[in-house]
Amino acid sequence: MSTGGEDPEGQVVAGRYRLGPVIGVGSSAVVRRGRDLRDGVRVAVKLFHPGATADDRRQQRREMDALSRLDHPGLVGLRDGGTVSGRPFVVTDLVEGPTLAQRIGSGPLPADRVRRLGAQLADALAHVHAGGIVHRDVKPANVLLGDGSRAHLADFGIAKALDGAAVTEAGMIVGTAAFLAPEQARGQDVGPPADVYALGLVLLEALTGRREYPGRAVESATARLHRRPTVPADLPDGLGAVLAAMTEDDPAARPTAAEVAAALAPPSRHRRGARHRRSAATGRPGRRAALPVAAAAALLVAAGFGSVALLSPAPVPATAATPAAPAAP
Template sequence: MTDAGELIAGRYRLAERIGQGSMGVIWRARDERLDRVVAVKQLDYDAAIGPAASQQASRRALREARLTARLRHPHAITVHDVVEAPGGPYLVMEYLPSRSLAEILLDRETLPAEEVARIGLPVASALAAAHAEGVVHRDVTPGNVLLGESGVVKIADFGISRATGEGTVTGGGFIAGTPAYLAPEVAGGHEAGFPADVFSLGATLYRALEGAPPFGNDDNTITLLLRIAKEETVPPRHSGPLAEVLTRMLQRDPEARPSMAEVQELFEAVTGGRPLPPPRPRPRAGTRLLRVRRPRRRLVLASAAGAVLLALGVVIGTVLVPGGTTTVAAPVSSVPPASPPASTPASPAPTTPADLGCAARYEVTNSWPGGYQVQVTVRNDRAAGLSGWRVRWQLPAGHRISGLWNGTFTVDGSTVTVENADWNAKLDADATTTFGLIALTQNGSDAARPALTCRTL
């Protein structure tokens, strides 16, 4: 057993235990060669996963040092050195006088949304940098989010991190990570990838906002893992942009979650008081994303056979003038439409119902086989301000909404009702706001073109 006062590798003098990280004890120590305070992590695999893993401790320590040495980010704890000494391998890391988010939540239980978003942004930026280096953290929890005395926020303990392309060294069916914050696919026994870090960060911030992890707490680890693997998360009680960001991060399907770089952009919008950018559509199974060199870069989807290409970013939608009058914007095409036969009767001109106090413009901003993305712009067309709005339309048969941002929605039969979020309810005269959604179709038909009504509350 290592004790305070011991000199490790002839250089690092242990002072006091300051924490318990994944698979190891963390000490505050002094680097006597450079005369600086450091954190020393003593790896202890016997205590974590049994004697069999202890034979791999040195290999793991060297791999961990190599992975974390790739990261030089202001919001990630830096690893300085790895040494072999009696008692096992030791990692020497940057020392940050701080409290973990877990410690803070023991005192305060929950944090305001503004503070949670302020914590989430730097952590997301550090993890985005790690992902860019091919490193998955695999244990993003409140205990590994450190808040320094000067207000700095850092993610710590890449102790069970893994680079893409490197085999895991846990072995024996061991699931790496803290159970309450695991992604469903990891709880179900699959390997942790980049989307798992997104889920775990979402679960960590959900805990800070809501007071409990998204699947609750349970002293029985097996029961908790089964719940995470099979059940849905408890929806957040809070509303607003932060809750919507967490909802996107906590999607059960890993492919439906934003990337960590996108998460960083979302938190930048939240902390900057800007509307959330819409989710970026994900390719369906059997498709791959290609980049097309054009003045405005667009993604295109190709089928497995490569026979059909669908340009994304084409606007196909409906424009609603006050009270429900609609005009339909045709799909963009380089081929002029054929003239209708002379016998074809002209379409009747739209009528204009009474002004309901607001107007809504519906446009399909992206489409792909089996789904499409919509943005709706709500405008206050009155001379006075309004304090709430509601938009309704009929959802075509076989279509369903899989996610909505910047508002709340209900579906009653085929009638979709979207109401404002708390933060975008008030609109000055002629002011606008937006909400967006992803819709899926069962029959692969084109995007919906509904008539909308917008009403003030």
């Protein structure tokens, strides 16, 4: 592969992956559609920008390590990775379709679709957490909708192993400001509850069509230290109680991802999901959140819900390191 400034479309990475058009751009890498010349399978190739830094290489290793430890239909599968012409790359399964960020750009989603989406993503996160990993960057741009039958959680570039060392400097936070949990905004160490909080904000944005904490990075990050998210009062069948529990200020009060998946699952899956609410990685069931989630689950069992169909496009915010916010007075 050439290192020149020309468009790399059509070039072959690692003697195997022919690059196609761009399907996503981030602060450190570009994602292209590709084709595996060995078996003809369509893939996604994440190629870091020229002049890759040590941080870029760490990001590549974290993403490959996380994906190699996980196998779930709600996650994008890892196929390959390496370095070519000094540029790290990661090859994953290709999910055809828009991101949730693009879909939200076309307007709010109906509550039944958001509930189905939430159940799928929470189930995927429960698997991630059981594997000893925290995603740390759950946001609409990292949710791939595919053909609409299943959502996929993508981009584990800043994921952290629960037993791993800190990878950021003291006083810095990593993630997307609009979706940080309060403990992330304070620069504290985070665990699975931070992913649950972020998913709550993602589902809230999908329902309302607007970002709960907009603005520049510092303004957005500190806003959640002064006010709770506004959950619409008219959400059907206990959905509001689940979202309120997911976005509790206290991480210990939030339900686990497995509990959220069980509460939001269609009736036919609820009983099976309830058996898997706890895992070694997630630690404990939610405390104050346990009652609202249980109540919501009971209501969800009583109501029937349809399937989800998701479509459309719009741009994506970048992930950044941000100075930790001061504690709220």
